[in-house]
Amino acid sequence: MSTTDRPTPSAATANASASDRSRDESTTLSDDDVFHILQTSRRREAIRYMLAANGSVKMGNLAEHVAAREHETTVAKLSSTQRQRVYIPLYQSHLPKLDKAGVIDYNKSRGIVSPGDHLEIFRPYLEVTTPDPMAADDETDQSLLGRFGSPAITDETYYVATATASVGLLLAAAFGFLPISGLALGTIVTALFVLTTVACADHPLAIQQATDRRRSQ
Template sequence: MTATDRPLRASDAPSAEPRSEGASLSPDDAFHVLRPFRRRETIRYLLDADDVVKMGDVADHVAAREHETSVADLTPTQRQRVYIPLYQSHLPKLDEAGVIEYDKPRGIVRSTDRLELFRPYLEAATTTLPKRASERAIVAEDGRFR
């Protein structure tokens, strides 16, 4: 069994203490972080997840939402097209913003105290920037974007 196949443990967390850099977040900073669909979906997933998650699980969730399908029905190409930008760009940016702790070599993501600051923005949203210029966002009855 490899490190990515075994269940996550608390000791897998990138650090023992979660960051709580800046208890507040300006609306401009929040909207900047939330602008890309993939970051919004990453934050949404992490708000509902346990403390430590595998990066691949985050990528699967985001890819399924982006392609409006289930994780089980994702193609390898759909997974890879989301996994790579998350791995190289979006997760490092969320880490730099203090929203998550991202252990890139181990593929582990841990929420920080700042993550919870995004919940009101995601819950209050009734519209969002489209995933692509040609698409319109649809908000389900539970307030989640489809």
């Protein structure tokens, strides 16, 4: 390479800086990325657990916490089936997705989950802050946790409750405790599941509304 073809130190530095800026921009989470990540209750609970841990945790402990919250029980009372129902999706899908987004650093072989560069982005979304009493109309102080209520109330909780109510109605009708026609009973059960679907759909809608307010600021 001739002297004229060799890049000068200043040019090399400029190229490196441009490369660094491009890398930083490509790894920055957009509002759409945040919205997509928070759509799933298991990812929300996993992020909330990592924010509270302030350090590395065992993947098994994280999975047990998420499973306990999902089934509205304690870790000690979890059944093996309940653990597996949550552990496998976290292991195969949710944690790798959070790792790819830079929210966590997931060492799959060691089973260790550490905070990622973008973890703190989610703190204002998942923690309830005390609203200013002088600004009653200001909804920006209310995080997603406040909008959703208890983190244990997941989409699965709604559907389990609806299924339980439907089975109760069917049994009551079958044993003659509920004098109602089959057509009317079918209509009631269908309406219950429609209402449940609407209630579950409110979760991502609340996230989108919070994101829209963030964009408008």
